[in-house]
Amino acid sequence: MRGKPAVERHTFAEVSPSVIIMPMPLRLLCLGDIVGRPGRQVVHDKLPALVRDRQIDLVIANAENIAGGSGITQNLFNKIRSYGVDVVTLGDHIYRKNDIIPTLQSSERVVRPANLSANAAGRAYTVVTTNSGVSVAVFSLLGRIFMSHLPADDPFAAADRVLDQLPPHVRVCVCDVHAEASSEKVALGHWLDGRVSLVFGTHTHIPTADAKILPGGSAYISDLGMCGPYDSVLGRRKERVLKYMTTNMPAPFDVATGDVRLCGVYAEIEPETGRALNIERIEVQAGNAEQAYDADDRPQQQQQPSND
């Protein structure tokens, strides 16, 4: 399902007659940026039932905003793993909390964007095995358009490097495109079409309505949306952001609490080829959160506005 970049033709592996066709598709659940305590709470409360009811084989979640709205800590990585998240992706806020660095270096359940420096802490991709015995590769890419916070290399070339390194037996591959511009996400989707099973976008915190199977057989969505408070500006208290945007005066961008939702996609993948069979948006409403922070957050004060 990989090989040379192919825009016009799909390159999913041909199925050998000797390969036993699994009767059941691989079921993936991918969750958008988990924002602060409200995001953690909705994942804690809603994920187990989703996994049970839809018989999910693997849960992938972007957690770049899980600690106080920006970054991730070792403690919170362990907590969302215990909630049922199997693999964590991150984004431009990856290094906001330094104590995640040892985890990035040691755990195969978290990846850094593949197009950061080769010297950046973390692995560019991971391969994990589901309980049903299917190997799944996961990697992420940072966009370059309107993404000034953390400069990154060419994501198209980085994707090729990752795919070239994957072991031949790995047919199922998932890519998180963490980017601001929908044009860049769509372009990367076409670049990877037929070579990965699922491309999902993160970072804008706004779910998009373009979930589909691309012509080459890859499932695609421009943005999963966030797991967090939607009565907000991208998860932050709207009055604080409005004050900043209308006065240019600094304001702490505290995490909001209203209208918390879990957002992502459910996708079915043919395990023996890696081809996507189905993609469906998931959105679970959870009302208002009781609090924006708890002892796990280490809330940051006087944060300057940044694209999440």
Ligand SMILES: [Fe+2]
């Ligand atoms: Fe981001």
Ligand SMILES: [Fe+2]
């Ligand atoms: Fe984010």
